[in-house]
Every structure is written in structure tokens, then in C-alpha cells.
Amino acid sequence: MVAAAVVLSLFPLRPAHAGSLAGGELQRLSARAADPSYVVAPGIVFNHPFRKKKRTRIQRKIINTVRNVPAGETIRLATWNFDSPILARAFIKAHRRGVSVQIIMSRGLARAQGAGGSYQTLRSALGKGNADRPPSMRSWIRTCRYTCRGKGGAMHFKFMLVSRSGATNWVVSQGSGNFTGAAAVQQFNDWTTVTENKALWDGWINIWNQAVKDRNFPAVRFTTGEITSTFAPHKSDVDPALAVLNKVQCTGAANTASGRTKVRIANAVWGEERGARIARKARELDRAGCDVEIVFMMMQRKIRAILRGMRAKQMVYIVGATADKFKDRYVHLKGLAVQGNVAGAADGNVVLSSSENWTRLGWHSDEQDVIFWNDATMASKYANWVDLIYRQAPRSLNNYVNSADPARRVPGTEYLKPKDYPFEDLEAELG
Structure with a gap:
């Protein structure tokens, strides 16, 4: 359980309403x-x-x-x-x-x-x-x-x-x-x-x-109520994903039908030693009896080897003759959800939602990571969405395709559907 804490700010905060507009400017610009x-x-x-x-x-x-x-x-x-x-x-x-x-x-x-x-x-x-x-x-x-x-x-x-x-x-x-x-x-x-x-x-x-x-x-991490916000570039911090996964116990869950803690992971890109560390933790939890399921878009071979035998699927639908991440359909989420025995609560619920791929570049870039503790509704929605993606994902670890490299593909595994909707249609829908 994460106790409420005070925002840890390294610099003075400016007020939200940082000024007001002149009356004439308001009238002129208020078109709607x-x-x-x-x-x-x-x-x-x-x-x-x-x-x-x-x-x-x-x-x-x-x-x-x-x-x-x-x-x-x-x-x-x-x-x-x-x-x-x-x-x-x-x-x-x-x-x-x-x-x-x-x-x-x-x-x-x-x-x-x-x-x-x-x-x-x-x-x-x-x-x-x-x-x-x-x-x-x-x-x-x-x-x-x-x-x-x-x-x-x-x-x-x-x-x-x-x-x-x-x-x-x-x-x-x-x-x-x-x-x-x-x-x-x-x-x-x-x-x-x-x-x-x-x-x-x-x-x-x-x-x-x-x-x-x-x-x-400097890197910043603060907790307000039951929300922990972390902002890279990271230094010596615990990886945000491991900050959650290290608190998981696989048995004794009071809010899952099986009594096993449910771990649902959806992160687009896993790379280098950082991605490998998280993969090893996921494997450890899987072998300890957790109900672990993973969807991803890109993953280095050594990391795929760590996850071999686990329920991990690549969500990449290829549009056209070759793989190309700028055209393909793929999972772009960057987080996870846990339902079960986590952070000392048998009926715990945690969601990590972020902008950050699990790579060395992500560690050193501008990224936000947000951990929502004890939000049962959000955890259920996130876990169910990962389940949906997993059911629809066309690729296992065995028929993995490198969507970052159009020159590499697995013959016979091209997917020409769903339809390649043009951007004009999207704009019309939103209008």
C-alpha cells in the first residue's frame, strides 16, 4: 500500500492561472x-x-x-x-x-x-x-x-x-x-x-x-494520494516497471477467480539490458505461479529468448508486402496492470501507464510514468484490454517479425487486413 505523500518539488511552482487577458483581447478572440x-x-x-x-x-x-x-x-x-x-x-x-x-x-x-x-x-x-x-x-x-x-x-x-x-x-x-x-x-x-x-x-x-x-x-518522482508520477531522464531510480513488479506476490490473491495474481503487460519496445531485466522479472513471476500475459511490438532476440514458453505475443499486422512500422498496425501502449496480491494487499490493483518504451533510450529521454495504486476500475479495464489485444495478436514469439526493418520478414506471415484506412477518412470521422 502506498501512503499519501507530499509533492516533492525541486523548484517553486507557478500558479495554474498564470495571468488574465485584457478585456478587449478576450472579446476579439472569443470566437466560440x-x-x-x-x-x-x-x-x-x-x-x-x-x-x-x-x-x-x-x-x-x-x-x-x-x-x-x-x-x-x-x-x-x-x-x-x-x-x-x-x-x-x-x-x-x-x-x-x-x-x-x-x-x-x-x-x-x-x-x-x-x-x-x-x-x-x-x-x-x-x-x-x-x-x-x-x-x-x-x-x-x-x-x-x-x-x-x-x-x-x-x-x-x-x-x-x-x-x-x-x-x-x-x-x-x-x-x-x-x-x-x-x-x-x-x-x-x-x-x-x-x-x-x-x-x-x-x-x-x-x-x-x-x-x-x-x-x-534531475529526475523527479512524487506521490500525491495514490498516484505516483515519475519523470525521466532517470538516474539511479528503480525502473518504474520494476517498482510495480517487485511488489507482486503470485498467490493469495483475493480479487481473482483463481487466487493467482494477474499480471498484464503491454509495452511496445523492449531493448538492451533494461528490457532484459523486466523480461527476467516477468519470467520469474510466471514461474512463481502468477497469471502473466504479454503483448508487444518489437523485442530483441535475447529478450524473446528470456520469455520463450510464456504467453507473449507480438501485435503487428503487416500492411503491404513487407514489414514497416510506419505503415503496420501495432501495439503502442507502454505499461502494465496487476490485479491480486501486490504492495501488501491481497486485493490490490495497480496500473502503470506511460510514454516510455523499455529501452536505454527511454531511460535517458523525456518520458512520463504514472502508477495508479488501488484503482480497481482502471486495473480491470487495462487488464481486459491487454486480453483483447492478446486474443487478436497474429504472431507468437516463433513467427516474430521485425517491424523496424522492412528488409526482414517471415515469408507467408503477411497480413493484408484490416484495411489500410487513409488519413482523410480519419479526419472526416473526427470532424
């Missing part, structure tokens, strides 16, 4: 009023890239939250990639009605998009209409050199902080999906939302304020 009665639902949602009505669940959640942010409030977004016209329009409309919209994304991806991409569109639109705003309330989109809070690595955050949307305050959302069309059409992702938790919101705003500076900061 937000619904003051709208309520942002907390909890976890998943998308399913093969199912039309479920592909856009996360994007709809984001758009509805952004559409109902009233003038004078703030949106703070960090995402590895922003590449979606319809998501860009939602943030631009928010800015024009008087919301302070500030976005950070990867510099390399911003440059790669070119003149017609979402980055340039947002940069132009968010740069207009700031003259009468105080500096803290101006809108913009920026990039970081590499990581925003460390050396080398990559800017790989995926979170959004909203001071108020409709009738809901202090919205902290994060997950595995970037702000792209591909996140809906190609990938299985998750998105968690916590509302009305000022201490948590302040802690995340502190991380945002550090990220904006684009320089080195």
Missing part, C-alpha cells in the same frame, strides 16, 4: 464559447485501430476537452509528434477564443514535417493575437534541442495539462499516444485523465516549467 457545464470524465480510455467507432476514442477525448476550455484558461501540451490537421484546428480555435495554448514537440519531427505540416500551421496561428496578453498567457509552439530536461535522448513526452475545461478543474491527461492521425489509425494506445486534483496538477506544471527551459534537470 465553451460549454460551462461540460464535465471531463476521469479514468482511462483506449483506442482500437481496427474498429471504426473505437479508433478515435482518445482523439475525441482530447478534442472535447480542448473545445470546452474557456477564455482566460491555460493548455500546456508536450508531445513527441504533433501531426494532425483536426487536432491542430482544435488548439487554434482555443487560442482564438482567448485560451493560452503552449505546446512543445520534437525538433527533428517538426523540421521533417515541412511547410505544410501541423507544426508550421500551429506556429503561424498561435503566433497571432498575443500582443495584448501578458507573457505567461501568450500562445506558442516550440521544440527542444534533444530532451527538454536532460542531455541527449529524445523529447518523448505525451501529456496535456488543462487548468479548466467546462465545469472541470485541474485536468492532467497522459498516455502512450502522440497527437497524430497514426496514433488512431495504426496504433493501440491508452490515455488516462485525472481531474480536480490540484496537488497533482501543480506537480506536473512544475515539470512543464522545467521542460520549457530546455536544459538539464
Whole structure:
């Protein structure tokens, strides 16, 4: 059981409402009023890239939250990639009605998009209409050199902080999906939302304020109530995945039918010694009697060897003649769920949701990891979703295909379905 703790902040926190807009600017920019009665639902949602009505669940959640942010409030977004016209329009409309919209994304991806991409569109639109705003309330989109809070690595955050949307305050959302069309059409992702938790919101705003500076900061871990937030680049911390798995006992579970603790793991990429350590722990739990199930997208051969004989499947549907992770359908979640004997509770429930692949690069990059302790509803949803992906995954460890290398594939294992939905269809659905 994790006791409530105080937010451990290394730097002073700025207030959420960091300023107000001049009256004339509010009137000029408020093109569309937000619904003051709208309520942002907390909890976890998943998308399913093969199912039309479920592909856009996360994007709809984001758009509805952004559409109902009233003038004078703030949106703070960090995402590895922003590449979606319809998501860009939602943030631009928010800015024009008087919301302070500030976005950070990867510099390399911003440059790669070119003149017609979402980055340039947002940069132009968010740069207009700031003259009468105080500096803290101006809108913009920026990039970081590499990581925003460390050396080398990559800017790989995926979170959004909203001071108020409709009738809901202090919205902290994060997950595995970037702000792209591909996140809906190609990938299985998750998105968690916590509302009305000022201490948590302040802690995340502190991380945002550090990220904006684009320089080195220490790793941060803090617990508010029953939510533990960890922000890489990590140093000597316990791996977030092992911070959960090391607390698991395999027997004596009071909330599973079998009495065995259920461990469900969904992490896209496992690599190097870091991925191997987590794999060895998963194998140890499997051999100790836990009910362990794993879905993944990419995994080094030595790690697959560790998991041989376990229930582990690769969710990669190949679109076309060769494997290509930029076209294929694949699992992109980066976390796990435990139901059973964990953290000293026989009826424990834990979910790890994050942006972080289990690799050396993930350890040194900008990443967020969030552990939700004692949330039975979230743990059940996460475990059930992993079960669904496992049932539908076409590949075992034996017919693994390297989706990062189009030159390598296993003959006879190509999957030409589900249909390769074009991005225009996705945009029409969201509209």
C-alpha cells in the first residue's frame, strides 16, 4: 500500500492561472464559447485501430476537452509528434477564443514535417493575437534541442495539462499516444485523465516549467494520494516497471477467480539490458505461479529468448508486402496492470501507464510514468484490454517479425487486413 505523500518539488511552482487577458483581447478572440457545464470524465480510455467507432476514442477525448476550455484558461501540451490537421484546428480555435495554448514537440519531427505540416500551421496561428496578453498567457509552439530536461535522448513526452475545461478543474491527461492521425489509425494506445486534483496538477506544471527551459534537470518522482508520477531522464531510480513488479506476490490473491495474481503487460519496445531485466522479472513471476500475459511490438532476440514458453505475443499486422512500422498496425501502449496480491494487499490493483518504451533510450529521454495504486476500475479495464489485444495478436514469439526493418520478414506471415484506412477518412470521422 502506498501512503499519501507530499509533492516533492525541486523548484517553486507557478500558479495554474498564470495571468488574465485584457478585456478587449478576450472579446476579439472569443470566437466560440465553451460549454460551462461540460464535465471531463476521469479514468482511462483506449483506442482500437481496427474498429471504426473505437479508433478515435482518445482523439475525441482530447478534442472535447480542448473545445470546452474557456477564455482566460491555460493548455500546456508536450508531445513527441504533433501531426494532425483536426487536432491542430482544435488548439487554434482555443487560442482564438482567448485560451493560452503552449505546446512543445520534437525538433527533428517538426523540421521533417515541412511547410505544410501541423507544426508550421500551429506556429503561424498561435503566433497571432498575443500582443495584448501578458507573457505567461501568450500562445506558442516550440521544440527542444534533444530532451527538454536532460542531455541527449529524445523529447518523448505525451501529456496535456488543462487548468479548466467546462465545469472541470485541474485536468492532467497522459498516455502512450502522440497527437497524430497514426496514433488512431495504426496504433493501440491508452490515455488516462485525472481531474480536480490540484496537488497533482501543480506537480506536473512544475515539470512543464522545467521542460520549457530546455536544459538539464534531475529526475523527479512524487506521490500525491495514490498516484505516483515519475519523470525521466532517470538516474539511479528503480525502473518504474520494476517498482510495480517487485511488489507482486503470485498467490493469495483475493480479487481473482483463481487466487493467482494477474499480471498484464503491454509495452511496445523492449531493448538492451533494461528490457532484459523486466523480461527476467516477468519470467520469474510466471514461474512463481502468477497469471502473466504479454503483448508487444518489437523485442530483441535475447529478450524473446528470456520469455520463450510464456504467453507473449507480438501485435503487428503487416500492411503491404513487407514489414514497416510506419505503415503496420501495432501495439503502442507502454505499461502494465496487476490485479491480486501486490504492495501488501491481497486485493490490490495497480496500473502503470506511460510514454516510455523499455529501452536505454527511454531511460535517458523525456518520458512520463504514472502508477495508479488501488484503482480497481482502471486495473480491470487495462487488464481486459491487454486480453483483447492478446486474443487478436497474429504472431507468437516463433513467427516474430521485425517491424523496424522492412528488409526482414517471415515469408507467408503477411497480413493484408484490416484495411489500410487513409488519413482523410480519419479526419472526416473526427470532424
